[in-house]
Amino acid sequence: MNRLKATTWIGLLIVLVWSYGCSSSDAGGGGGDPDPLTDAILIDHDSVDVDDIPSSWIDQARQKLHIAYGHTSHGSQLTTGMAGLVGFKGTQYSFNSGGTGGALDLRDYYSDFGGLGVANDLGNPNRTAWESATRTYLAAHSEVNVIIWSWCWQVDGTQAEIQQYLDLMSGLEHDFPNVKFVYMTGHTDGARLTGNVPVRNKQIRDYCTANKKILYDFADIESYDPDGSYFGDKLVNDACDYDSNGDGTRDRNWAVDWQNAHPGEWYDCESAHSQPLNANLKAYAAWHLWARLAGWDGR
Numbered sequence: 001m002n003r004l005k006a007t008t009w010i011g012l013l014i015v016l017v018w019s020y021g022c023s024s025s026d027a028g029g030g031g032g033d034p035d036p037l038t039d040a041i042l043i044d045h046d047s048v049d050v051d052d053i054p055s056s057w058i059d060q061a062r063q064k065l066h067i068a069y070g071h072t073s074h075g076s077q078l079t080t081g082m083a084g085l086v087g088f089k090g091t092q093y094s095f096n097s098g099g100t101g102g103a104l105d106l107r108d109y110y111s112d113f114g115g116l117g118v119a120n121d122l123g124n125p126n127r128t129a130w131e132s133a134t135r136t137y138l139a140a141h142s143e144v145n146v147i148i149w150s151w152c153w154q155v156d157g158t159q160a161e162i163q164q165y166l167d168l169m170s171g172l173e174h175d176f177p178n179v180k181f182v183y184m185t186g187h188t189d190g191a192r193l194t195g196n197v198p199v200r201n202k203q204i205r206d207y208c209t210a211n212k213k214i215l216y217d218f219a220d221i222e223s224y225d226p227d228g229s230y231f232g233d234k235l236v237n238d239a240c241d242y243d244s245n246g247d248g249t250r251d252r253n254w255a256v257d258w259q260n261a262h263p264g265e266w267y268d269c270e271s272a273h274s275q276p277l278n279a280n281l282k283a284y285a286a287w288h289l290w291a292r293l294a295g296w297d298g299r
């Protein structure tokens with residue numbers, strides 16, 4: 001009887017110590033690493049309804065994620081869109097560097113990632129500087145658990161150059177298992193689907209699907225309007241201009257057309273090289289991404 005009691009008390013003690021350990025590590029903030037990936041996370045034109053995201057997962061993202069983002073002008077569409085979204089939808093979508101006041105911790109580096117003077121985007125000053133900058137940054141910022149980098153125009157490279165990007169990303173994933181690395185496609189550039197940029201974007205997309213990576217599909221997002229109309233095969237470019245009648249000349253703009261037809265359903269914001277609606281969609285997709293990285297299954 002006494003032995004049974006003692007065993008029960010020891011068992012209770014173990015449970016108490018264990019649960020205290022969990023809650024104290026959660027309260028520590030930086031320790032909340034995202035759960036391991038069991039499948040690819042593909043953020044594309046199907047991920048642009050911000051109202052689909054359960055608010056509990058937006059809260060989880062704000063509590064768990066510590067994000068560093070390296071980009072130049074095109075990549076700024078995510079964060080200028082996110083800044084505008086706070087005014088459009090509310091402070092639940094707030095973000096800042098450090099995550100003060102309950103905001104999402106998003107360290108937004110427009111050029112000069114991390115203030116290191118090393119790299120600006122995935123192709124500037126070259127195709128490898130971003131990777132060494134990431135290693136230096138993570139060594140000094142162990143609290144950061146999400147790394148995201150975007151392209152300027154340089155997805156317009158060779159097959160081997162894109163493979164080098166994929167290999168460098170995989171190397172980072174191997175060496176920093178507690179960090180989630182977000183892959184990106186590059187912006188649309190008015191090419192036919194057989195042109196180099198669509199083919200290189202597909203190379204990235206196919207790799208991410210096959211290898212269970214996390215992809216923010218920048219090109220796919222800006223190939224559709226919010227109603228799901230597709231412009232990717234109509235010479236669409238980063239400004240959202242496209243060829244509506246197949247004569248080889250761009251003559252309409254899907255974002256301007258949609259904005260004019262849907263007053264009040266979009267918000268004005270900075271959108272480098274493009275229209276506000278494009279940055280709206282980039283922001284909605286970014287929040288899909290953050291919620292997924294926090295553990296939302298996307299359904």
Ligand SMILES: [Ca+2]
Pocket residue numbers: 242243244245246247248249250251
């Ligand atoms: Ca035309």
